[in-house]
Amino acid sequence: GQVFTLADYKPTDFILERIDLTFELHPLETKVTARSLFHRRPGAATDAPLILDGDELVMTSLLLDGIELARDRYEETGRHLVIDGLPEEIAFEITVETMLAPANNTQLMGLYRSNGVYCTQCEAEGFRRITYAYDRPDALGVYTVHIIADKATCPVMLSNGNCIGKAGYGEGKHFASWFDPHPKPSYLFALVAGDLGVVEDTFTTMSGREVALKIYVEHGKEPRAAYAMDALKRSMHWDEEVFGREYDLDIFMIVAVSDFNMGAMENKGLNIFNDKYVLADPETATDADFANIEAIIAHEYFHNWTGNRITCRDWFQLCLKEGLTVYRDHEFSADQRSRAVKRITEVRHLKSEQFPEDAGPLAHPVRPTRYKEINNFYTSTVYEKGSEVTRMIATILGRETFKQGMDLYFERHDGKAATIEDFVKCFEDVSERDLGQFSRWYHQAGTPLVSVSTEYDADQQEFSVSLEQIVPPTPGQARKEPMHIPLKFGLILPNGNEAELDGVTGGDVTEDVLHLTERSQTFTFTNIPARPVLSLNRGFSAPINVDYTLTTEDLTQIAVHDRDLFARWQALNSLALPELTGAVKALRKGDAPTFNPAFIAALLAAAADEDLEPAFRAQALALPSESDLAREIGANNDPDANLVARLSLLNAIGLTGRKIFANLFETMSSSAPFKPDAASAGKRALRNTALTYLSFADNDPTLARETFDKADNMTDLSHALTVLAHHYPDSAETAEALEAFAKRFEGNPLVLDKWFAIQATTPGPDALDRVKSLMESPRFNAGNPNRVRALIGTFAFSNLSGFARADGAGFAFLADQVLDIDTRNPQLASRLLTSMRSWRMLEPQRAEYAKRALAKIDSSASLSVDVRDIAERMLQ
């Protein structure tokens, strides 16, 4: 397959000025006429041909300045349209007419139909499935779009920018014209046409302009868009307050569709969303759904500045818009909710998704330098680690200077396509700091490991911290240079107070940040009156692994006294991990696991501590996941032992803390009407966690069943169903509850997705048969990505013991599914396949089965580029 490399970047030979698109919509015969105005770039070769991108296009006509082009002037190569003999200096117009069949477009890239609605997805390279074009982010043009469609089936016709006209058009048809004044790359183009309901509101910007806000949903679902609308207005306000960014068109639209390959898309002025991230009400959405909707609405809106106004020069720079925009949405949610709890959920997510990616065959730098299929690089490394890198810049520079750097970035690059170097330069210029070493975070893959040891000299009253960093080898990068790692820290004295920092030698310390820049470095702090406990990487200031063996007493000191709540959670987590790994060791030797009562006591103390917010206590009680445990063990993993170890610890905690949990279950309940805010959600989370522990302690489904019957919101209902399905899979209570749930929500696909996901995550080897029989159920729909992800994706990504079962049947199943789905939707298939990214960490027998499944895929002759790329890298 073809490899694209950063080093090969070259500007286009021609400059696109504007493009006029006319769509005559029809499910099987949509005619697209694209008229583009180009001129030769000054300095480009005078005989250079115009080379436009295309993918599976049927071209029915090609004109140059309105005149049909002779057959010997152009060539269609399958992926390109090459036109020769174009003018040297004057601008010229190319008119391409193509025929599309949106109803047959199962890839969901380009123009397709979802539930009768025409919609588009162009990022990264979908526009070339609509017409021949410069389908690359550095080709910015001004778009005018005309849509012609049936009045009856498409009363709504939308595109980017502002609507400049709408009228009847022949029999039974009408047209609408849209003009977007902001030059944009093709990936931000969008079109929607169909019969949709709309929710409307307005927002007045900081300079007093009124913006019309519209959210389009299926008829009847309008009330479920209210929360998304509220989140949108809060996002618009926040971006003005915090980043000084104002919206720039008269209208902002969101359309929810039910068939979508990802979460949402930031098309200029016309965001298109997976309806999962728009629709919510207490009866059908969980607190997690509400939080996701808020975050994704914000994320796509924030792209208007970080992505759309300033876009990427090429796709290697993807993190320029994604990492930065994730950072912005994280900060937004932190301001809307509890900052510490938000940070804990982010870090949990980072560790369970990005860390395994960075430690396995798919590891790649935040800014990659080569790809075969760009869609395979919309990864948690580019997004989440990219966000962490931005966060570290803010940590190193401090809030104020970071803000100045952002302002400079907006000023310098507005309306342009930029690179990571451009971005970093802005922060260097405002801070006068050299960020050269820091930039290695963009270029070196792998999670750094920092080993820590400390020493206290009572006579000298000196405390020294020795740090050593190792960046592990990753595919294509055997040797790494030392990174600049900013570590927030504090020294906690025996009385629980923080030591005042007086002097330090051995390295750079700015306020509460210690800058590790050498491979190994010792920082010595003077005038420390008593042996302190080092609290390191507060707030997870750097995305690293830390090897630092603290005693239970020291960790408990942090867990109880740290003024950084995140660090308290982190300490509890560090206490839990050795309990789990110890239990795994015991189980694999055939012994019964035992647990340290001091850990359980510390955990229960946090659970019962009424000074702590409920959401934090729920997070503390949520033990490290099976995937965290697998990573901690590193090699030769037995997922069954990992599962049992974790269940045993839950059981021990449940038994010891039975009273506390019973009490929390009572006191955290509320008779007030449901509110989705963070404080109410925190109480529900703590109460539901208590239910989980109680059901462990009592080994009885009654309480879960009662909770299920009484629940008046989806958070409680789906949690109770999860407890029933996971802990009592074969009980009558569970069977009845599953049936009742499905019957009640038969007409609501998003809720049925939960029903599938809950059953797909029932632990243990039986899960596979369950998944297979659910696929046979009439409720399953292989054509809907949300449904496929809910059942097959959740099984493969989130059910480690079920998926990686000892006989390899889970892997074989996934291979067959990937091969089948790949024939319709390569992006969905390749994403599912990444669930096997940690296969080398399994014990040899399972790893062998995983390898066979991958080899089976790899040996298939008719793979998409997407799946082939993942399979190959996974086997390398």
Ligand code: B3K
């Ligand atoms: N930019 C889109 C993702 C496009 C994915 C293309 N395979 C959504 C987002 O990150 O906001």
Ligand code: ZN
């Ligand atoms: Zn994004």
